[in-house]
Amino acid sequence: MFESRSGAVSVFLPSLFCERGTAAGSRWSGVSGCPCSLQQRLTWHRGYLVVPGGEGSQMINCVTFPLPGEGPEQQLLKPNEWSYCDYFWTDKKDPQGTTSVAGFEVLLQKQLKGKQMQKEMAEFIHERIKIEEEYAKNLSKLSLSPLAAQEEGTLGEAWTQLKKSLHDEAEVHLKFSNKLHSEVEKPLLTFRGDNFKKDLKKYDHHIADLRKQLASRYASVEKARKALADRQKDLEVKTQQLEIKLSNKTEEDIKKARRKSTQAGDDLMRCVDLYNQTQSKWFEEMVTTSMELEKLEVDRIEWIQQHLRQYTTLRHETDMFNQSTVEPVDQLLQSVDPAKDRELWVKEHKTGEVRPVDMDI
Numbered sequence: 001m002f003e004s005r006s007g008a009v010s011v012f013l014p015s016l017f018c019e020r021g022t023a024a025g026s027r028w029s030g031v032s033g034c035p036c037s038l039q040q041r042l043t044w045h046r047g048y049l050v051v052p053g054g055e056g057s058q059m060i061n062c063v064t065f066p067l068p069g070e071g072p073e074q075q076l077l078k079p080n081e082w083s084y085c086d087y088f089w090t091d092k093k094d095p096q097g098t099t100s101v102a103g104f105e106v107l108l109q110k111q112l113k114g115k116q117m118q119k120e121m122a123e124f125i126h127e128r129i130k131i132e133e134e135y136a137k138n139l140s141k142l143s144l145s146p147l148a149a150q151e152e153g154t155l156g157e158a159w160t161q162l163k164k165s166l167h168d169e170a171e172v173h174l175k176f177s178n179k180l181h182s183e184v185e186k187p188l189l190t191f192r193g194d195n196f197k198k199d200l201k202k203y204d205h206h207i208a209d210l211r212k213q214l215a216s217r218y219a220s221v222e223k224a225r226k227a228l229a230d231r232q233k234d235l236e237v238k239t240q241q242l243e244i245k246l247s248n249k250t251e252e253d254i255k256k257a258r259r260k261s262t263q264a265g266d267d268l269m270r271c272v273d274l275y276n277q278t279q280s281k282w283f284e285e286m287v288t289t290s291m292e293l294e295k296l297e298v299d300r301i302e303w304i305q306q307h308l309r310q311y312t313t314l315r316h317e318t319d320m321f322n323q324s325t326v327e328p329v330d331q332l333l334q335s336v337d338p339a340k341d342r343e344l345w346v347k348e349h350k351t352g353e354v355r356p357v358d359m360d361i
Contacts, residue, residue, distance in 0.1 A: 061091050061100065062211070062218040064279065077287065084290040104207045104286060107293045108200055114300050115196060121304065122188035125180060125311070132177035139170035152348075153341030158332035168325040176318045184311050191303055203289055210282040217275040224271040228264040235261050 056070045066074075076086045088103030101109075143166035151159045235257040242250050 059218070061102075062215040063089075063282075065090070084294040085287045088290060089286070102207075102211065104290070105204070107290055108204055111200055111293060111296060112197075114297060115192065118188055118191060118300065118304060121308075122185050125185040125188065129177045129180050129185060132173050132180065136170040136173040136177065139166045139173065143167035143170065153344050154332070154336045155341055158329065158336055161332050162329045165325045165329050169322055172318055172321040172325065175321075176314060179314050180311065183314065184307050187307050188304070192300075203293070207282070207285060207289060210278070210285055214275070214278050214282055217271070217278045220271045221268070221275050224264070224268040228261070228268050231257065231261040231264040 056067055057064050058067050059065075077083065078086060084107055088107055091100040091102050092106060093100045143163050145163065148159055150156075235254070238250065238254045238257050242254060
């Protein structure tokens with residue numbers, strides 16, 4: 001038995017020899033099971049690492065998983081949090097079902113998608129800025145219009161102030177566009193620059209290398225398993241020959257076959273041990289790295305949330321400033337007095353106060 005981060009694994013190999021062929025003091029003596037066939041009885045702890053291909057387990061792309069409903073129920077590493085480290089252990093088949101994508105690759109794709117969404121948000125804000133700039137330009141241009149420039153009196157003053165307010169409003173929108181660029185668009189563009197994809201590739205290569213090592217270890221287990229089966233079969237044949245005809249040569253062959261079977265069993269144990277160690281290492285790195293990716297995603301969302309809230313703050317400020325540009329217009333409009341305007345106009349443009357009288361004969 002050996003300990004791993006995922007739990008202890010007990011490995012039991014079968015008796016390699018019949019009762020009549022068991023060597024005294026052999027490491028296999030006293031082990032129950034059919035003496036002349038390859039069997040393995042496996043015990044797994046906390047529902048994770050088991051001998052590859054053994055009872056109660058299934059092999060998926062060189063990773064060993066417990067069979068559904070077998071053994072104790074696994075507990076989530078981070079219950080009630082929907083954490084990355086709990087839900088991306090198996091590989092995911094593509095819609096066509098021809099290839100599979102590793103669970104870790106799904107997490108990396110999420111990071112790349114998040115980066116793309118961040119870029120598209122920055123593009124959206126950029127388009128918003130262009131609209132503000134164009135709007136400010138048009139407002140400023142309209143404020144210089146000579147239309148109704150000859151309006152007089154208190155109404156003329158209000159009209160002049162209204163046109164001036166367009167210029168002031170244009171300044172407000174221009175400042176809004178500048179702040180959008182510096183406080184929203186630029187942060188979205190610069191958050192996690194070019195090195196981010198390089199960092200993701202490092203994660204990808206690291207986990208992929210561990211999977212390759214695991215596949216190699218599994219191949220070694222299968223090779224050792226086959227070698228043990230071959231040695232046991234050879235031992236069984238020689239044992240049967242001994243029953244037919246007793247000879248010194250046959251007994252010597254049996255001893256050699258026993259040694260080779262024992263060695264093959266040791267080799268299988270060693271290969272299983274190395275496999276489980278490699279899988280345990282992959283398990284640990286998957287947990288650690290998936291948690292790092294989870295934190296990166298939380299940081300991304302919070303960063304975007306912060307700067308989109310800044311957008312709404314700037315928008316509210318713009319509304320307030322716009323309101324301040326029309327307040328003088330409101331005041332002058334409230335002061336418009338048709339009687340006073342008539343008085344001023346008459347005084348300036350009157351042609352005479354003497355009215356006509358009747359003609360005398």
